[in-house]
Amino acid sequence: MPLPSSSSSPSSTRPRPRLDQSRTLIPGLPNDVAALILSFVPYPQISRLKSTCKSWYAFLSSKTLISLRHKRNRNSLSHLLCIFPQDPSISNPYLFDPETLSWLSLPPMPCNPHVYGLCNFAAVALGPYIYVLGGSAFDTRSYPLDRPMPSSSAFRYSFVKSTWERLSPMLSPRGSFACAAMPGSNQIIVAGGGSRHTLFSAAGSRMSSVEIYDVERDEWRAMDGLPRFRAGCVGLLVRNEQEREFWVMGGYGGSRTVSGILPVDEYYRDAVVMELRNNDGGGKWRLVGDMWGQEERAKLGKIAAIDDDCGSSAFFMLDGNQILRYEMAPNLWQKESTLPRRVPCEKSSGFVALNGELHVMTLLEGFSSSDTSSQTRKQRKGNKSMMIQIYHPMKRTWRSIVSRVPFIKELDFRTSVMCTIRV
Known part of the structure; x- marks a missing residue:
């Protein structure tokens, strides 16, 4: 999906002030x-x-x-959460610091006047950068107009320059795909995906191609594809001593119809794994069997990973009001804990790992039942708060915090995109 050549943003139009070494930062100190x-x-x-x-x-x-x-x-x-509430070219991303409960707005991504409604893109952090890759969007130059198209575009936000930068596009346009950053080799790997848009619950293409991005060279390279088509999947980097593996979990491939009319996705309960090598990128894919039974859950929930001091990773899944831990040896998801405050099934929840803790986020109403004044209710109506239930896996303890959110429209964790970054 071609984009305009300009990659300017509102923040890039303001000249960066020159750092004068003769000026004193703090009196009395070098x-x-x-x-x-x-x-x-x-x-x-x-x-x-x-x-x-x-x-x-x-x-x-x-x-x-x-x-x-x-x-x-x-x-x-600072270990921060970056939230993309909607299409990042029209809605500002926000950084959230759970330690200080503070929010910071980032400039919107450069926009293309022909493309709108970008969703199902991937956001991943690597160094002082946040990368926004692919997605699904509508293009006014395509026909029919109501058919979403996958995108191959790639951008990154630089915290060094405080601007968005346009990168080389992916070899294959894709959305709803698995993605993982590899800090040691300064690379990003993507796998699978398709063209599904959030406006359509069961439609779009599927793909199996895999490619890897070299940050220093700003180029994409194709790798061995997945054993079968897989979209809506999750990508994880598993590190164990000197070995690194790229895991692609869950997702959907084929579909069936209910009563011969309604299309329904057939979700995978397994995973595929590629061993990552420093010299040639990766090896062959191997299949990991089903990780849960058909009667346990329909599909994979939201996944978060926590890295320990030894370099190993632990993986957790939010399944309704329960947190599950993945045990690699028996290849099973086992119950870890239950949320202290249950979340209604009609409410969406966010799930991320920050500072070695698991954060479960849900929106609350902006006013309480104790506000009897109708004027107070009217002023505060629509102003939401976010409750975060925080679980520490090592201590097995829970705590919670509440923060006001700066979003103009109500945040939907089912369609928003999130990533974490240390900066």
Whole structure:
């Protein structure tokens, strides 16, 4: 899906202030010590401090800040949640810091005047960048107009430059696909996908192609395809000592019809695994058997991964009001815990891992039943809060927090896209 050549964004039109080393950041301290101190400020709070003085504005807007933050220990960086509530070219993405309950708006992605309604794209973080890949959208230049088309576009948001950058497009357009970042080799791998749009519950194509993106070269390379068509799947990077594997779980392939009219997806209960190698990228795919019985659940739930200090990963799934842990040896999802506050089945929930904890997010009403004033209800109507139930797998404890959300329209976790980033 071709896009305009310009990749400018609202933030890129403002010239970056020049960092003058002669200006004092903190009186009485050398600038290098003051810069180190300021680099520990939580990232979402940085924009508030820029108006303190000219020297702070210049430093907090410079590339030096991000460089200093990433030179520190990885665990000392702010672990943030990035939420894409809708099409990122028309709706701003937001960063959320669960430690300070603060929000930060990012500029919208460069738009194409012919393309609208982008959804089912993948967002993944690698270094000080957030990558937005593929998706499904409508194109005014295609026929028929009401048929969504998969996209091959690739963008990334640079926290160093505070701008969006256009990247080389994928070899095959795709949406609803598996995706994982490989920090050690500075690569991103994508697999499967199709053209399904959120407006259509059971339609669209499926594919089995796999490709890998080299960040330094800005190029895509094809790899061995999946054993069969698979869309709506989840991609996970499994690390164990020196070995790395790319797991593709769940998803759907074929479909059947109910009463010969209504199409229904046939979901996979298994996974396929590719061993990743440093020299040639990857090996052959191997099949992992069914991970649950047909009577347990219809499809794979939302997945979150937590990395421990030894480099190994643990995988968890949100299944209704339960959290399940994946046990690799028996190839089963086993119950880990139950949400303290049950979420009604009609409500959508978000599920991510931040700072070694699992976060289950649901929206709450913006006003409580104790607000008797009709004027107060009218003023606060539509202003939502988000409740986050947080589970610590090592301590097996729960806690919860509540935060106001900045979204103009109600957030739907079924269609929004989320990723986490350390910055």
